[in-house]
Amino acid sequence: MTMLSALELARAQFGFTVSFHIIFPAITIGLASYLAVLEGLWLWKQDSAYRDLYHFWSKIFAVNFGMGVVSGLVMAYQFGTNWGFFSTFAGSITGPLLTYEVLTAFFLEAGFLGVMLFGWGRVSPRLHYFATVMVAIGTLISATWILASNSWMQTPQGHAIVNGHVVPVDWFKVIFNPSFPYRLVHMVIAAYLCTALMVGATGAWHLLKNQHTKTNKLMLSMAMWMLLIAMPLQVLVGDAHGLNTLEYQPTKLAAIEAHWENEPGQAVPLILFAWPDNDAEKNHFELSIPHLASLILTHSWHGQIPALKDVSPSDRPNVTAVFWSFRIMVGIGMLILLLSLWALGLRYRDALYRNRIFLRITFFMGPMGLVALLAGWITTEMGRQPWVVYGLMRTTDAVSPHSFTTILTTFIVITLIYLGVFGSGIRYLIRMAGRGPVEYKSEDEPIPTPTWSLATHTPVASSSHQINTSTPSNHDLNDQKENP
Template sequence: MFGLDAFHLARIQFAFTVSFHIIFPAITIGLASYLAVLEGLWLKTKKPVWRSLYHFWSKIFAVNFGMGVVSGLVMAYQFGTNWSGFSQFAGSITGPLLTYEVLTAFFLEAGFLGVMLFGWNKVGPGLHFFSTCMVALGTIISTFWILASNSWMQTPQGYEIVNGVVVPVDWFAVVFNPSFPYRLFHMSIAAFLSSALFVGASAAWHLLRGNNTPAIRQMFSMALWMTLIVAPIQAMVGDMHGLNTLKHQPAKIAAIEGHWENPPGEPTPLLLFGWPDMEQERTRYGLEIPALGSLILTHSLDKQVPALKDFPKEDRPNSTIVFWSFRIMAGLGMLMLLLGVVAVWLRYKQRVYTSRPFLWFALLMGPSGLVAILAGWVTTEVGRQPWVVYGLQRTSDAVSAHGDLHMSVSLLAFIVVYTSVFGVGYSYMVRLIKKGPQEHETYATEHDGRPARPLSAISPEVVTKEKP
């Protein structure tokens, strides 16, 4: 297929499935906590606007949750089908970590999700709020275990290699490996930021169409405050994560910077733009700022950053890819900061809900958080290459022994199925967003005293009007 062998097709297939999957958990993590806040405000104030927003976003949460579970299961199976070498080598560590995620997070979410979606008129308000909080907590716990597993692959510790297989000897060291805290906070904050931008774009779309209800204004205002607060925090966490990566994965940083060699005694410049050429071992058309690379990455003006030529060719990540994926992520982060700052200025001018250029800006920024997450994961995963477990197992040793035809057919099947199935899910979610929050909206949870069918929790046609 396109002249690619089975190894590269397996990598593309996993990248394709994980790119689809990661979008749904990112929205789910943020929306779950958002729903807990909305229900808490409703219980405290009894204002109908908070109830309307809760019911509106709970439907979108349910769609995302379902699609996230399905896409995640498919992705997990690939460890055994396409990456059996990795499973055999490191399964004694990654297997238990993913099992802990199911036993703690998934069971917690599944246990309380039904009460959250169908129990509004069935259980007391306190228990329902507790269920919403437990679902939100479950998404955070899930993030904890998934990031622990992936971070161990980036910075492995707490293990021994016995007969060519990894054996855990210190589970605390395995879980709390050197990159784990930074990656956990970075990903969690990214999920909250992505959800805020998603909510803000939905509100901006309604405001542009003249739907200026209190519910729309509230969710737009909350999203903008969240962006203003969280975006600078994400920048600081990202800086700390970069310093940690420089310490433990210097080749990745060199590839991100497109930095090839260090002249004696000169600080490292920062390349703003350019085209890293892996064959010629140089970055063409580079636009650089002298010494700024040393200042950002080492917090000094004289220390040098490791260069790509310091590493053997076979150990270098593809700088062409990670150079630009990182800049896409960082550039979108700057636009998020700009969105929050402009929103404060427009609040002062009392035009935040009426400035059409700003509303278009907020609308166009809607997918930026998810795009930044995808770009960040490309930077992380491609930057780890050629290792699947950094410094221990090469990716070429982890792949299963499949033929080119087998991988080509399975990849095409994934593309067709994912595009059709999840395309329908996306379309349905857009329909829900276009409908907007309704005053006094609640679920139709009863038919002759029995719970309604499960899909009624997310169907826009089965809502009823609740008595004031």
């Protein structure tokens, strides 16, 4: 076995930390919007099930948010430690973009997060809902700046090279680079899908335990509606993103399709299964559909795309890794689409909450959105290789001059810390989800009821009125006919 070089080890270390980190922002983005919807429905409908779900998921959101911040700090430090030459070369663009993220999104989130988490019953319902919405908007703004920075590394523009350094000359072009709109929308929808699968799996778990409460049914129902709406949109956005990649990063697309060479007049097949051989420059065990890649990518029967052999082997990514990570992402996406259609059929037959096979599959699909998310990022980042800034700076020129032993030592330390800290955090999140939502009660503060209605904008109740706990709860375990 060939020993890894210091460069490969530095790449593996960054890949490890970013894979841990990306999970938490994705869930944060999805849960923040979900909480805004839940609180809005609570204010509108005055149904305590939405209030109880809000408090249940807000606790999970808080823990996840904290882990996302900490893991992001570690990743940011690696730009200066392991990738010093990259920071020197492109820091005048990536530095300000990350600073904008802190000055806008992070301050917005931090400013309203305390009100959102601790202001229930202490501020007016309108102000609390406003804080929740601001936190949700903050997560989307954060994603915007991060994706702007990363997309510029994929499709750089709006800059000049002065004395071996990148200098921004048009910030509008830097931010709104060619791949940015597609990648931002693709990432946000992916975050919503990940969160919906997690929420749906939680509801399915408790329904499998015969806890047929309204909150558990609502979790499953709302999750399935989100999957049904978001997954077809993701397919359309993914197709548009693929066409953008064909235009600006053709070698990456050739690696995704494992397309080695063009022959005159021959169409490009869509390869469903193969084992690409980087050294032999061919595919083994290939199973493909003739002409389909031409139709999808060029909208013509005999259209061709750039092939891997059109560029030097030193300019190609690892085709095997890119090919399979893309298919894992797409394969899981198709499973999500089938799950949402299955749920629609069960809903039509009034069997959504009773079909135990469906509930079991929904539960096991819970983490699959995150797996697809990671596979998509592997496709994106490994497909860019051997460039750290596409066409401008190679990864070999970006790494800091550390020894193999130094990087290996820090890698081991980071791995142990991450597995200990974030492993415990993830385990705690799973335990919190396993407890399930309960009726919200507080001994030291009143339960706020809405002073206004989103539907009529007229007063409906006083926040000083206490909920009569002697009335029957709407979480009756025997309620089998409830259909949110």
